[in-house]
Amino acid sequence: MSSLRCIAKHPAIALVDSSTTLKELKQIHAQLLIHGVLPHLSGNFVTAIAFRNPNNLEYSNQVLHQCDNPPISALNSMIRAYSKTSAPTKSFHFYNQILHSRPNLLPDNYTFNFLVGTSAQAASFETGASAHAALLKHGFENDPHVLTALISMYGELGCLEESHRVFQGISEPDVVARTAMLTAGAKCGDVDHARKVFDEMPERDPCTWNAMIAGYAQCGKPEEALDMFHLMQMEGVRVNTVCMVSVLSACSHLGVLDHGRWAHAYIERSKVRMDVTLGTALLDMYAKCGDMSKAMEVFWGMKEKNVYTWSCALGGLAMNGYGEKCLELFTLMEKEGVRPNEITFVSVLRGCTVVGLVEEGQRHFDSMRKLYGIEPQLEHYGCIVDLYGRAGRLDEALNFINNMPMKPHSGAWMALLHASKLHRNLELGELASRKVLELDDRDHCAYVLLSNIYADSKYYDGVDNVREMMKAKGVQKKVPGCSVIEVNGEVYEFFAGGNKSHPRYNEIITKLEEISQRLKSAGYVANTNPVLFDMEEEDKEDALATHSEKFAIAFGLITLREGVPIRVVNNLRICLNCHDVTKMISNIFNREIIVRDRNRFHHFQKGKCSCNDYW
Numbered sequence: 332m333s334s335l336r337c338i339a340k341h342p343a344i345a346l347v348d349s350s351t352t353l354k355e356l357k358q359i360h361a362q363l364l365i366h367g368v369l370p371h372l373s374g375n376f377v378t379a380i381a382f383r384n385p386n387n388l389e390y391s392n393q394v395l396h397q398c399d400n401p402p403i404s405a406l407n408s409m410i411r412a413y414s415k416t417s418a419p420t421k422s423f424h425f426y427n428q429i430l431h432s433r434p435n436l437l438p439d440n441y442t443f444n445f446l447v448g449t450s451a452q453a454a455s456f457e458t459g460a461s462a463h464a465a466l467l468k469h470g471f472e473n474d475p476h477v478l479t480a481l482i483s484m485y486g487e488l489g490c491l492e493e494s495h496r497v498f499q500g501i502s503e504p505d506v507v508a509r510t511a512m513l514t515a516g517a518k519c520g521d522v523d524h525a526r527k528v529f530d531e532m533p534e535r536d537p538c539t540w541n542a543m544i545a546g547y548a549q550c551g552k553p554e555e556a557l558d559m560f561h562l563m564q565m566e567g568v569r570v571n572t573v574c575m576v577s578v579l580s581a582c583s584h585l586g587v588l589d590h591g592r593w594a595h596a597y598i599e600r601s602k603v604r605m606d607v608t609l610g611t612a613l614l615d616m617y618a619k620c621g622d623m624s625k626a627m628e629v630f631w632g633m634k635e636k637n638v639y640t641w642s643c644a645l646g647g648l649a650m651n652g653y654g655e656k657c658l659e660l661f662t663l664m665e666k667e668g669v670r671p672n673e674i675t676f677v678s679v680l681r682g683c684t685v686v687g688l689v690e691e692g693q694r695h696f697d698s699m700r701k702l703y704g705i706e707p708q709l710e711h712y713g714c715i716v717d718l719y720g721r722a723g724r725l726d727e728a729l730n731f732i733n734n735m736p737m738k739p740h741s742g743a744w745m746a747l748l749h750a751s752k753l754h755r756n757l758e759l760g761e762l763a764s765r766k767v768l769e770l771d772d773r774d775h776c777a778y779v780l781l782s783n784i785y786a787d788s789k790y791y792d793g794v795d796n797v798r799e800m801m802k803a804k805g806v807q808k809k810v811p812g813c814s815v816i817e818v819n820g821e822v823y824e825f826f827a828g829g830n831k832s833h834p835r836y837n838e839i840i841t842k843l844e845e846i847s848q849r850l851k852s853a854g855y856v857a858n859t860n861p862v863l864f865d866m867e868e869e870d871k872e873d874a875l876a877t878h879s880e881k882f883a884i885a886f887g888l889i890t891l892r893e894g895v896p897i898r899v900v901n902n903l904r905i906c907l908n909c910h911d912v913t914k915m916i917s918n919i920f921n922r923e924i925i926v927r928d929r930n931r932f933h934h935f936q937k938g939k940c941s942c943n944d945y946w
Contacts, residue, residue, distance in 0.1 A: 419452040437469070459485065576609055576612045761784075829877055
């Protein structure tokens with residue numbers, strides 16, 4: 332009999348659920364003692380706590396110690412419960428208890444299912460191999476459920492060959508085993524292998540479709556994820572919460588608000604259960620599509636919020652330039668008694684950075700350890716360097732790096748390098764770039780930033796030297812600029828230099844020429860210093876004019892009706908020239924333009940940007 336069917340053998344035990352407090356557990360325990368049934372039902376009581384109330388595992392452990400001969404169901408339940416904690420390897424303590432029990436207990440398929448899950452959670456190949464060897468020793472090499480768990484475990488560990496080897500050992504794999512195999516392929520980054528398994532499946536259930544959509548979303552193929560979702564709908568497959576989380580994740584990655592709005596409407600129309608995970612994904616989608624008003628509407632409307640929900644809202648506010656609101660929300664979070672985590676503080680520190688609140692940021696950084704016992708990680712140190720650097724306090728930024736308790740990482744030095752460019756500090760820029768290149772001498776961004784600093788300082792020999800260094804190191808040209816814009820539910824990509832195959836290419840070029848003429852009439856002169864290559868000034872202007880976001884904005888102007896914001900997603904950080912130009916376009920054409928670059932959002936309106944030229 333399974334552990335789940337053993338739980339409710341007494342009315343008092345049936346009272347145990349996820350909301351039962353420790354005090355109430357002790358009262359139930361007392362009732363079992365009073366009625367003299369505890370010796371017979373202590374294992375069931377342990378199982379009930381482990382399955383339904385895992386927040387009190389320590390208490391279930393104490394009850395287990397009082398059992399003379401705990402049943403296999405109780406020990407399996409403890410293995411399963413601990414496999415889902417931050418200390419999963421404690422599960423093996425209960426496995427050893429099974430092996431050394433008197434009278435002898437034998438592990439069953441539940442035991443090994445849960446042990447394999449423990450190994451995946453522990454992210455340890457050695458632990459997984461040990462569990463695999465143990466199940467072979469006890470004769471479970473042909474159990475389909477155990478083998479399916481093994482496929483998933485090796486997938487989690489990044490061992491696709493091992494997953495495939497186990498999969499091939501199943502004579503007639505069912506839909507669950509095939510789903511585990513395609514999930515393993517996706518988790519190992521081989522989404523093509525996953526799709527091959529998917530296409531070869533004679534039948535698919537909702538879990539299979541969910542796994543394939545999640546695989547595309549997690550492997551950086553959001554458009555394929557959305558295509559798969561539409562195919563799923565055409566097949567009439569039932570959609571659930573897990574599926575919609577992946578769909579929203581794909582919308583977030585692409586920054587396609589219309590698709591995201593449609594997904595939201597679909598959730599409501601289909602009455603998909605809005606749990607805290609789906610609500611947080613919906614909030615994240617609106618935040619990453621630049622609609623913080625709607626994101627916060629979702630946030631305030633959520634009945635249940637966890638620390639990830641709060642952190643997501645904080646991060647969205649910071650990313651969209653609402654630093655003060657970010658800090659106000661964090662104050663409310665503290666008042667509500669929600670304990671922040673490492674992710675929360677990254678968002679809070681970024682909130683301080685976008686509005687230049689240096690002392691406030693330092694205070695929050697110090698509070699991590701003092702108030703919450705959270706040890707700052709490299710990302711938090713990088714945020715403080717960025718905070719000092721963007722505020723122009725470069726010496727303090729350098730001192731902070733030099734006093735870090737661990738070896739400074741590339742992120743800290745890159746933050747100082749960005750700040751050195753922003754504030755035109757040649758000496759610190761050279762130091763920071765040297766430190767970055769000591770850690771990774773093929774970091775293209777470091778070379779380009781240093782070159783830009785030299786160009787701003789009119790030190791063109793330095794620009795030449797940087798180019799020679801890049802040639803000597805074999806550093807390839809950076810990833811080409813790409814901008815995505817959504818128009819009437821369709822997603823369009825534009826690359827630096829333009830898309831000559833685009834059906835409206837000539838119209839776009841005509842609009843770009845109009846933009847150029849109106850910019851010049853308004854007194855705009857291009858800043859060509861950031862262009863790395865040797866070319867005439869006019870050619871440099873042409874190079875800047877072909878940046879991908881300018882093509883996307885021009886396309887938005889000719890396709891979106893007046894009053895509709897133009898939303899563009901960049902794969903790279905927006906350059907100074909494009910930033911200046913977009914400010915002017917927003918004023919000249921009276922359009923709101925929202926650009927999400929690699930670091931943050933820029934909301935352009937009436938000639939101003941939400942970042943206050945501080946990014």
